[in-house]
Amino acid sequence: MELFLYTALFSPLVGSLFAALFGASKKTKMAGIIPSALLGLSLISSFVLLVSVLSSGETVHVEMMTWMATGDLYIPFGFVVDQVSVTMMMVVTLVSTVVHVYAIGYMDHDKGFNRFFSYLSAFVFSMMVLVMSDNFAGLFIGWEGVGLCSWLLIGFWYHKESATWAANEAFIMNRIADLGMLIGIFLVYWNTGTLQYEQAFAIMPSLEIDVLTWMGIFLFIGAMGKSAQFPLHTWLADAMEGPTPVSALIHAATMVTAGVYLVVRANPLYDLIPSVGLFIASLGAFVALFAASMALVNRDMKRVIAYSTLSQLGYMFAAAGLGAYWVALFHLMAHAFFKALLFLGAGNVMHAMHDELDPFKMGGLNKVMKGTFVMMTIASVALAGIFPLAGFFSKDLILEVAFVENHYIIYSVLLFTAGLTAFYSFRLVALIFHGEERYKLFGIHPHEAYKFMLVAMSPLLLLAIIAGSFKMTYFEMVTKLLPATEYHVHSSLTYWIMTIGTQLFVAFAIVYAYKKYTSRDIKVPDGTSKLENCFCYKLLINQYYIPRFYEDYIVKSYRELSEIFWTKIDQKIVDATVDGIANIFYQTGERTRVMQSGNLSTMLKWMVAGTVTLLSLAVAFGLAARYSGEIKIFLSGLGV
């Protein structure tokens, strides 16, 4: 089994290095095919591990070598394949393989083809390290590694100012959260004496609740950055500057879910501090609603899907915060499938529309892009949570959790958000694929993507449809590690009312969106309509003015403060003081030079002055020596 573990972990790295060999040379198909094949190998190994964990329930734990060891600290490169990590491995390798194959077509005309695959495979490797590590430090390696790859890939088209800006924003925001994570790790180390999950979690129940609370808070701050939770959420929408396969893999299916994974992994800790858990759940519910509201009006196809991702991450945190870790992980898995599918579909549309992102400029594309149309519609149905697709099983479960745990506010927020989700998803589908063919106004001739790209997407399509049927197998597997709470609404009547009510509500939202956005009156908005001038619309389209607030009050003041520190404090105060002191000596020398003028009478005068000084000093010391006893007594009286 160890062999499979190492194959699963390291073949993406080999693929990345292979592609990097061609980094500076001309585009070659090999640089895309070999990493994809290696990822396939990784997928197969993960699958073998999954089967073995499923059948025997045994986990694989290896320690490759020592990383850091000093004092009492001992950190190995250790990897574990257990029920949780094998789930994550399957999600990561599966979506990555699909995205890699897809990207061979998508990046076909790009000059940086080889470089792209090098970065993308490096990302998969980092993500595998993140989910497979058996300790917090290893997790942190992966954590920062995915951050680096995200930076490289968001800023992949580095000649674009907006792309590099977004890349830096993402990296720095994540760094802010990483500080929290690092402090969390320090707390774990100094209180438990180890960073290995197993030992640390075993000691935690014996610690004071205060310490545990701080631990939970700081680790969660780390999770907030990667999973883009409020107030560190702005980077995710801007990260859509990267190529679309990147958005599908990193900013929808895998990296952004790392925060959820952390909370799930640290479940023994969060179980001990339910108050922090409640905070996480509340924040999750808030973010779900908050992000969904911004998706309602946005006119950038990819940003809408990004906000939808954000909103779904909110759902996951809501579940994890309420202690339903397996539910959170299940939604993470289902979401990865249909959201990646949605993004890849959006990539096809973008290609067809020559990188046009405004859905208002599309319309009627279902005639030319049948395959993409079907896939995106099914993905949206799954996202909306309609029976029997994947989203129904995972999202409805979260609503039930909130209901059963008696958190009715969270429940109603999440229920309402489910309606919004359905609305904005189908607003997008309707605008892109139905109604008038508005793109003709812009002289675009759309075409369907390559066949093999659609074939590559099909596994995701399949999983978006059937993932729900794995629920029981999955439940039995992960609950060997995670708390096995089943969430059942007690009375079956309530259950049916809830389920059917939710379905009807969501269906209504879908129908409403269709009706509203397939009508023939849809025009490309030009900023004159009544809706566009109302306050709510402006608030939402400007993302609640939060990015502008950050820019005006934080970024700008940081820049100004830096400028002041440099020009005013460093140069005018600190350095000027040093030069001033030096100047005193210099000036003293300059001034006293006149003493040595060579003029006999002046020099005689100074000689006399010198003699007088010396003599008076002699007298003073003589007296001091005579009365030394008295002086000592006097001084001791003063306390010297």
Next chain:
Amino acid sequence: MLDHILSILIFFPALAAVLGFAVNKNSIRSYGVAVATIEFVLALWLWFAFDSSVSGMQFMEHIPLVKAFGINYIVGVDGISLFIIILAAFFTMIGIASLGETKDIKNMIVTLLFLQMTMVGVFAALDAIVFYLFWELSLVPMLYIIGAWGGPLRIYASVKFFLYTFTGSLVMLVGMLFMAYFYYQATGEWSFAILDWYRLILPETFQKWLFVAFFFGFAIKVPMFPFHTWLPYAHGQAPTIGSVILAAILLKMGTYAFIRFSLPLFPDASVYFMYPIAVLAIIMIIYTAMVAYAQKDIKQVVAYSSVSHMGVIILGIFALNVEGITGSIFLMIAHGVVSGALFFLVGVIYDRRHTKYMSEFGGLASVMPRYATIFGIMLMASVGLPLTINFVGEFLSLLGFYKQSHTLTLLAGMAIIVGAIYMLSAYKKMFFGVVTKDENRNLPDVNKRELVALIPLTIITIWLGIYPKVLLEPINTSVEAVVGLMHEKSLTQEAKSRIPNLTKDAEVITNSAENTVENSTENSAEEAH
């Protein structure tokens, strides 16, 4: 030969430097490379022969100089100094090998070799007077390098560098004289040997005064806020090779001396001054990082980033536990490698464009992809990404200090944020975007001579990031000895509790083991009844 390897390491470059004057100008480059390579091989041999399970000094040599005052030529290495010596030899080697077109190249190489003698001397010296001699001598070649090969403001910069550090060192010298005098009072004999001084337990007030005296010398060298203003001038005016050596090795003298002198000699004072120094370190980290962000000149960005990173090293030292001090020593090496490499990289672009203003560049990633890649790796090392060399040091330093203060570590941890801000924005300005200036359109990528320096540095950056154990093990052994000594020597209750007692755990374990043995024998005896 192994018995005298340290003396050979110190004086071989100096001897070669003197002979270098006689070497023909055309062959001086290969002569310099040959000498530096031999020196580096000798340094590697030292590492190979070094026994990493021994915590004390190894390869010690002892030659009396002035018997009446206890001044001896004593040299030796332990895990703390070993790797800095190797690093010094390494940087001199790749520095000479990758030296670009320089006027008076002969003088430059001779100066560098002489500088190497002083650097190795400082880190090997175990007698305060010998230490002081090398410490001050190291100023001379650097003064000459900045003053003779520097930019337009070179005279001002070199004089400022010299006088500023020299003033601090004089205060330190007074401290050393007093230390020796106290030793004389306590034992009736004069001695400047550091290992003798280690045995001396001073009253707390004496410790504080002496700590302050030494502090001036070390803090200016590091340089610590607010004594750092000589550094931007020195870096700004120095030629590439000068900046590289200054950042990689010379700054480490200050932090090394804190560990060699301040901590073991004055444990109580170290605890007493821990918080004020930590606050200074945090100002260094955040304030200079912000100043770095405001810079327009890429070399100044790297210069200020140096100060910021040195803040983390200082913090690690004053964590006063094994994790922190080991981390800070590792970070000294790491920072040497990374900031040295960054100064090399700045030199690459300066050679091509004769400007260091970032606004003059932009879009270089498409013109010079290899350069952009290496710069990118070093950038990531500088911001402390895991699996690069810097992360190990930063992580351990901060981890160590967390034991002493939670809030201050949280503030110091801002290093990972502010560091990313100035480095990423500098990288964006230089490498991203489209090429706007015509001069940049046809810049040649890094050439072979430059790669001689950059590739080994890149390899080290990643290798030691993944496998830091080779360094951490010997460092750890020696640091444990220092911490143990500090705990033993400390007088106040505060210091005893702040500095961990390493032997206690061991005793408890042996005690409990004995108990269990006794119990089990009793049990078995009872069972026999």
